[in-house]
Amino acid sequence: MQCRLVVFDLDGTLAKSKCQMDEEMSAILQNLLKTKSVGVMSGGSYSQFQKQFLSSLKCNDNNLLKNLFLFPTCSTAFYRFGNGEWIKVYAEALSEQEKRKIFDAFGKVFMGISFSPENVYGEIVEDRGSQVTFSALGQQAPLELKKEWDPDSKKRLQMKALLEKHIPEFEIRIGGTTSIDVTRKGIDKQYGIKQIEKILGFRKEEIIFVGDALFEGGNDYPVRQYGVRCIEVASPEDTKREVLKIISGQF
Structure with missing residues (x-):
């Protein structure tokens, strides 16, 4: 067609x-x-x-x-x-309660894998209203640094698996160069x-x-x-x- x-x-x-x-x-x-x-x-x-x-x-x-x-x-x-x-x-749009739950889950994952980047450029976890987005080096990180951080997506796949244990009721997807996107299930x-x-x-x-x-x-x-x-x-x-x-x- x-x-x-x-x-x-x-x-x-x-x-x-x-x-x-x-x-x-x-x-x-x-x-x-x-x-x-x-x-x-x-x-x-x-x-x-x-x-x-x-x-x-x-x-x-x-x-x-x-x-x-x-x-x-x-x-x-x-x-x-x-x-x-x-x-x-x-x-x-996500409710305030849903957003808090997602932010808390990211916090637990960060502690579990000892995630603490040396240099950060802007927000790492951002409230986008209808979605919460993780950007490993911050929203405004230089492109070259972002390309180097997780070129094979393995770091984010590990984080995704951990997030799914904490918030299985949400949709969790890898996107962009260093991002993980979280939305309501099915959206x-x-x-x-x-x-x-x-x-x-x-x-x-x-x-x-x-x-x-x-x-x-x-x-x-x-x-x-x-x-x-x-x-x-x-x-x-x-x-x-x-x-x-x-x-x-x-x-």
Whole structure:
């Protein structure tokens, strides 16, 4: 079945971790928006989407923006463009009690593995409203340090296994370069795809997902589990090549 919607991860897929997209990626996405609808799903907050994605997309064509759908914090929220502005469709906010439980679980895990980084750049555990996110070296850590910390995801897989013992009622996924995302059970990127089907009317067979964390335990993996066609990439440069194939009709 012909692809009508392409959904992307953000960090490591459209842009380097916590960095803006480059001009070439912006131009490629705007070309894609002329023929396909586009979704972006990421562990980042909506404010991070504004800073990292929308500001670098530099798209002033409202007709194109109507084809763009944003799913921050692993699809716990959904924004779409209408009447000249971005409108929140839903947000699955965590309660204060749920957040405390998640923060406490991280504290226990840190003690259990003696986690104490020498240098920290910003918050290590961040409340994103509908998601709590761990960033090993802090939210603003330099990209080169982040790449070195856990390139094979083994450290985070160990932490994930420990977290699951403390808070089994929550969804825990690895994302980004040094991150672990925690949401309510069942609310993940697969949930986002199901909301796309329900709210926007796309069929699963009409969707292609592009991401770098499609491995088991990664925050893109639930999309693969659901049976959506997936393209695994290792960098934004990989993504550019794959999107050009989509634009040329190879998918």
